[in-house]
Amino acid sequence: MHLSAECVEPVDNPPKRRRTIRAMATEIRIRPLSPADHEAAVNLARSLPEFFNDQGIDEMTTEIPTESGAVAEVDGELVGFVTWTATPELGHIGWIAVRGDHHRHGIGRRLIQVAEDDARRVGAPVLQVETLGESVDYEPYDRTRAFYRSVGFVDLESVLLDNPGMPEMLTLQKRLSKAS
Ligand SMILES: CC(C)(COP(=O)(O)OP(=O)(O)OC[C@H]1O[C@@H](n2cnc3c(N)ncnc32)[C@H](O)[C@@H]1OP(=O)(O)O)[C@@H](O)C(=O)NCCC(=O)NCCS
Numbered sequence: 263m264h265l266s267a268e269c270v271e272p273v274d275n276p277p278k279r280r281r282t283i284r285a286m287a288t289e290i291r292i293r294p295l296s297p298a299d300h301e302a303a304v305n306l307a308r309s310l311p312e313f314f315n316d317q318g319i320d321e322m323t324t325e326i327p328t329e330s331g332a333v334a335e336v337d338g339e340l341v342g343f344v345t346w347t348a349t350p351e352l353g354h355i356g357w358i359a360v361r362g363d364h365h366r367h368g369i370g371r372r373l374i375q376v377a378e379d380d381a382r383r384v385g386a387p388v389l390q391v392e393t394l395g396e397s398v399d400y401e402p403y404d405r406t407r408a409f410y411r412s413v414g415f416v417d418l419e420s421v422l423l424d425n426p427g428m429p430e431m432l433t434l435q436k437r438l439s440k441a442s
């Protein structure tokens with residue numbers, strides 16, 4: 263995908279000149295996650311402490327190597343990743359994160375699409391993900407839930423947990439059409 267922007271800024275008074283500001287085109291590359299990416303992925307998550315506490319970092323460090331995954335790169339730097347598992351019964355998002363300075367550039371949507379395509383390929387009827395529930399008054403995860411809902415997930419169920427890191431766990435689900 264190419265993101266580019268061109269802004270033509272008029273100057274009010276004569277001589278009538280126009281200044282052209284051309285932003286650098288940014289190439290976002292999506293590719294499979296490899297073992298060489300594991301450390302960079304966990305470090306990316308560490309750069310988002312409002313989303314991932316120490317327990318989350320420990321869990322993902324263990325789980326990322328066991329799951330399928332994809333990464334997003336800009337200029338050769340890892341700026342996002344997703345991991346998932348997929349069986350004919352269920353697709354499940356394990357971990358997803360995009361570097362803060364690249365939020366809202368469509369990277370998360372593209373990463374979910376990769377997981378979704380793979381889950382559909384193996385015949386999973388749905389893709390599920392867990393996140394922090396609505397009853398917890400914590401703004402960062404309002405954004406996370408908005409993201410999942412925006413890319414097609416709907417709320418499936420919510421359970422209260424005896425876990426200070428996640429007092430309410432919301433499961434969201436996206437129904438997958440059959441692969442053609
Ligand atoms: C959740 C996350 C992966 C989304 O990645 P992203 O690349 O920023 O998301 P996208 O740009 O693809 O957003 C797709 C759509 O989701 C919605 N969305 C994304 N971020 C949003 C926000 N902060 N507020 C409201 N809606 C949002 C929008 O509808 C957006 O489309 P639009 O930009 O055209 O309006 C990213 O914000 C992130 O890394 N968050 C921290 C980690 C995290 O929460 N991981 C999940 C833990 S369960």
